[in-house]
Amino acid sequence: MKFLGLQRRTLALIAVVLPLLFLFIYVALRSGPLSPVAVTVGNAESKTIAPALSGLGTVRARYTYKIGPTYAGRVKLLNVHVGDLVSAGQVLGEMDPVDLDERIDAQQAAIKSAEAALRQSEAKQVFARTQATRYEKLLALQGTSEESTATKRQELAVADAALGAAREDVSRMRADLRALRAQRSNLRLVAPVAGLLIARHADPGTTVVAGQAVVEVIDPNSLWVDARFDQISAEGLAAGLPARIVLRSRRSQSEPGRVLRVEPQADVVTEETLAKVAFETQPSPLPPLGELAEVTVQLPELPAKPTIPNAAIRTVGGKRGVWKLDNEKLVFAPIVIGRSDLDGQMQVEKGLDAGDQYVLYSEKALTARSRIKVVEALPGVSP
Structure with a gap:
């Protein structure tokens, strides 16, 4: 009797435990740690992309004119202020001439005295020439001596030398x-071109x-952006390419631009390529010099190749690649990545063919032994 009671209790316990065990295994395989990993998949498409470069820069002026005196002195007056528009040839200010005007007056007086001395020398030279000519004629007629004629010749030579001096x-x-007047003229600070006054240093x-x-x-009209691009992605950057410029103070709008030139010397410290990007049209109002700007340069379209989004790239064992579905099995395929565009589309140079299916997003990290379940979209992830 006792054995039968024990047997009945054992059977009852087994009847309760077995369903619970089956339920536990079912839950573990369906929603527990052993459940399949939900993934979304995509197919590699052979298509062209138009890559673009993104960089940062500062607004600069191509032509800057620093106006100042060519001689040391004291600023007498300034007629303009920062922000004023000036015209070519406009007098912006003047330096104190000190005694320069008096020196010019003294030089003019000295010139008048020298011109009087010049007229006197010319008169003496004319008289000496007349005398020398007369004595030459008298000598020919033997009306005077050779010594007297030689004296008149010498007087003429002296008069010629004095006139030359x-x-x-x-x-x-x-x-x-003329030098004093030029120096006096240089004391006037004149705008060489029409432009905008950006600084007063005195x-x-x-x-x-x-x-x-x-x-x-x-x-x-000569504003440009002194832009910097990472050398790793700067392939294809060249003069003439179209660009978009977004000023830091105007985030909601962009200005059309064009690469004016790529600098022949790169920055060896930051490992960046430098370029000058000019505005297609003058921004209104003008941005302040030194303002930061984001520059996007559109590169030429590339030939069609297998293309995938960069979200599919994984790193396994130090290699970059994608989880490829081969007969519904996961296989990690190392790939060689080519160029990419700003939308995150990357061309694959090697390791993936057009039409291959790959894992785009996964619920958690995958391994070669992971069981997967393909879904339309993961919770919280945009398709």
Whole structure:
């Protein structure tokens, strides 16, 4: 009797445990750690892409004119302020001439004195020539001595030399006067071109040295972006390519541009390629110099090759590749990646053929032994 009761209890326990065990195994295989990994898949398509380069830069002016005196002096006046538009030839300011005007007056007086001395020398030379000619005639008629004629010849030579020296003095003094007037003219700060005044480095009363800039003027039509691109992705960057420029202060709009030139010297520290990107049309209002800008350069379209989104790329064992579905089995296929566009589409040079099926997104990390379940979309992941 006791054995039969024990047997009945055992059978009852087994009847309860077995369904629970089967239920546990079912749940583990369906939704537990042993359940298939949900994945979304895609097919490699052979298509062309138009790659683009993205870089950062700063707004600069191609032409900047630093205007200042050629001689040391003190700023007398400035007629313009930062932000003013100036025209070509406009007088922006003037340096204090100090004693330069008096020196010009003194030089003019000296020239008048030298010109008087020149006229006197010319008169003496004419008289000496007349006398020498008369004595030559008298000598021919034996009306005078050879010594007297030689004396008149010597007087003529002295008069010619004095006249030459007087002329040299006048020429030298006139050249000095022109130099003083040029120096006086250089004290006027004149705009060489029409442009925008961007800086005043000195105020009236400030003493500046020769060559020091008092004001700076730029040509507003010469604005460009001094852009930097990573050398790894800079293949194909060339002058003439179209670009889009987004200024940091105008995130909602972009300006059309064009690559003006690629600098022949790269930055060896940051490993970047430098390029000048010019605006197609002058931005309005003008952006401040030094403002940051994002530059996107559109490269020529590439030939068709197998293309996949960069979200499918995985790294396994130090190699980059994709999980490829081969007869519904997972196989990791190392690939060689080519160029990509800004939408994340990447061309595959080797390792994947057009039409091959690959895993795009997975619920968790995959291995070669993972069981998978293909779904339309993963929760929280956009298709």
